[in-house]
Amino acid sequence: MAYIYPAPGVSGVQATLSISIESNGSDAGMSVPALQDVTVNNANDVFSWTQLDASAKKQIATTSTNSLAMNIVLDGTTFFGDGTTPVTDADHSGIFNLSKNKTKVSFSLYLGDNDDGTTGKTISGDGYITGLAPTVSADAPVWVSPITITVDGEYTVA
Amino acid sequence: MRQEVLDYIDTLSLGTYSKSTNLPYTASGVVLYVTNPKTIYVDQPNITEDPIITALDGVHLNSTVQSVIIYFSSDAKSLPANYSTLVNNLKNAKNITTVSGVHRRESDVTQSYQGDLLITEIAVRLITIT
Numbered sequence: 001m002a003y004i005y006p007a008p009g010v011s012g013v014q015a016t017l018s019i020s021i022e023s024n025g026s027d028a029g030m031s032v033p034a035l036q037d038v039t040v041n042n043a044n045d046v047f048s049w050t051q052l053d054a055s056a057k058k059q060i061a062t063t064s065t066n067s068l069a070m071n072i073v074l075d076g077t078t079f080f081g082d083g084t085t086p087v088t089d090a091d092h093s094g095i096f097n098l099s100k101n102k103t104k105v106s107f108s109l110y111l112g113d114n115d116d117g118t119t120g121k122t123i124s125g126d127g128y129i130t131g132l133a134p135t136v137s138a139d140a141p142v143w144v145s146p147i148t149i150t151v152d153g154e155y156t157v158a
Numbered sequence: 159m160r161q162e163v164l165d166y167i168d169t170l171s172l173g174t175y176s177k178s179t180n181l182p183y184t185a186s187g188v189v190l191y192v193t194n195p196k197t198i199y200v201d202q203p204n205i206t207e208d209p210i211i212t213a214l215d216g217v218h219l220n221s222t223v224q225s226v227i228i229y230f231s232s233d234a235k236s237l238p239a240n241y242s243t244l245v246n247n248l249k250n251a252k253n254i255t256t257v258s259g260v261h262r263r264e265s266d267v268t269q270s271y272q273g274d275l276l277i278t279e280i281a282v283r284l285i286t287i288t
Binding site for chain 2: 006008009010014015016033034035036037038072073138139140141142144
């Protein structure tokens with residue numbers, strides 16, 4: 001067994017998410033800081049039918065809808081962009097502008113090291129940032145926001 | 159935070175009360191605010207931190223509660239005329255602006271008797287994100 005153990009706060013071991021602009025193959029990617037949680041969704045659609053010789057429905061999985069859902073604590077630079085790196089880099093635009101401009105992004109989610117110390121898996125793909133809803137309250141005066149990356153196509157696991 | 163509260167008390171009209179910069183320690187088995195009625199003492203701050211946000215990359219945001227307790231005693235048989243005003247003013251020490259980043263301010267007033275003395279304790283709590 002090799003349990004995935006993304007020790008929070010341990011560099012090189014923790015779970016990390018990197019986003020780059022899909023059309024720029026040389027974009028080194030923007031590391032998304034302060035991830036509170038991440039959910040990887042792989043929801044298969046199912047086609048069902050009945051037939052006279054079966055007492056139960058028959059089903060077959062068809063295409064899937066893939067998305068990443070997460071919550072982050074807002075960091076001013078990565079959320080609104082640094083404005084200094086090349087315009088074609090994700091760092092320049094930041095998460096908010098990548099969403100506002102409907103920019104297609106590539107993502108790479110490192111799940112974290114395995115508990116035996118070996119390198120863990122990385123899930124990657126392309127998609128669009130949606131679902132931003134930054135919120136703050138007087139009781140918890142820190143901006144946090146959900147983020148969804150709706151995946152265009154299939155995940156790649158390496 | 160203690161110094162900021164002491165500075166705030168300096169701005170108040172204390173009437174027959176006075177302020178001490180001593181801590182409210184116990185001397186010969188009696189706490190100073192009982193030995194010296196109508197003298198206001200401010201204790202050292204207590205600090206507690208509770209995590210409110212943790213992140214996968216090790217970011218920790220804490221809710222930090224700083225609290226100090228203001229002590230004084232008064233003659234219960236004949237309370238000074240400005241007692242109530244003084245308690246209200248000391249309670250408002252929670253509104254001091256010299257501590258930055260405060261998003262929640264609380265205060266409690268507790269009264270008890272020891273012999274013929276009315277002991278007043280005012281707890282002031284300032285809550286920040288750190």
